[in-house]
Amino acid sequence: MTWSLRDRSLYLCTPIRDDLEGFVAQCVEGGVDVVQLRDKGRDDHAILEAATRLAARCADLGVPFIVNDRADIALDVGADGVHVGQEDLSVETCRTVLGDDAIVGLSTHSPDELDAAIAKPVTYLSAGPVEATPTKPGRAGTGAEYAALASRRSTVPVFVTGGVTTATIAALAEVGVRHFVVVRALTEASDPRRAAADLAAAIRDAVPSAPSS
Numbered sequence: 001m002t003w004s005l006r007d008r009s010l011y012l013c014t015p016i017r018d019d020l021e022g023f024v025a026q027c028v029e030g031g032v033d034v035v036q037l038r039d040k041g042r043d044d045h046a047i048l049e050a051a052t053r054l055a056a057r058c059a060d061l062g063v064p065f066i067v068n069d070r071a072d073i074a075l076d077v078g079a080d081g082v083h084v085g086q087e088d089l090s091v092e093t094c095r096t097v098l099g100d101d102a103i104v105g106l107s108t109h110s111p112d113e114l115d116a117a118i119a120k121p122v123t124y125l126s127a128g129p130v131e132a133t134p135t136k137p138g139r140a141g142t143g144a145e146y147a148a149l150a151s152r153r154s155t156v157p158v159f160v161t162g163g164v165t166t167a168t169i170a171a172l173a174e175v176g177v178r179h180f181v182v183v184r185a186l187t188e189a190s191d192p193r194r195a196a197a198d199l200a201a202a203i204r205d206a207v208p209s210a211p212s213s
Helices: 020-030 044-061 071-077 091-098 111-118 144-153 169-174 192-206
Strands: 010-014 034-037 065-068 081-084 103-108 124-127 158-160 179-182
Touching (some): 020 044, 020 192, 091 103, 111 124, 111 144, 144 158, 144 169, 169 192
Parallel strands (some): 010 179, 034 065, 103 124
């Protein structure tokens, strides 16, 4: 399936967890419309096993499923795409491995990286982290200014990372952000469905063109 991410606004990035499939289902029921599996601490076998289960679950839920870093695993499990960082497999190689219809996302953290990324065959970019976050150890926050710049200049959707909560969405939307990546606001929530619904509602309130369901 070929996915467009332009009308998708709430992107969950999750590690492997004991309740992975149920957790993701709750998040999607609440309003998440893109899912990425990202777990830097697990071995290939664990990632492959989790990605296999999650690819099937996301297909049933009707949302695109993306694997972090590993185009080979994305291909093996039939994921919809891959997300890579600046020091990972190149976008061009990912595109060769997964094909023209696959989702290929790329992280950017600075104007120079943005300039280079715009010329690549990406489906979407991420910008940030706006605020320093434990999911990106050692990475300083870029501030909202970079998120605004990336959202303004990119010709593909830009998903902003780092510190996205119901309390920060409105201010980010005011500077032009339309797509949001969430980790801890969902992975640490006691009620993921409600947390996702609250985030989705905040996006709808701040971004008039955001999906209504």
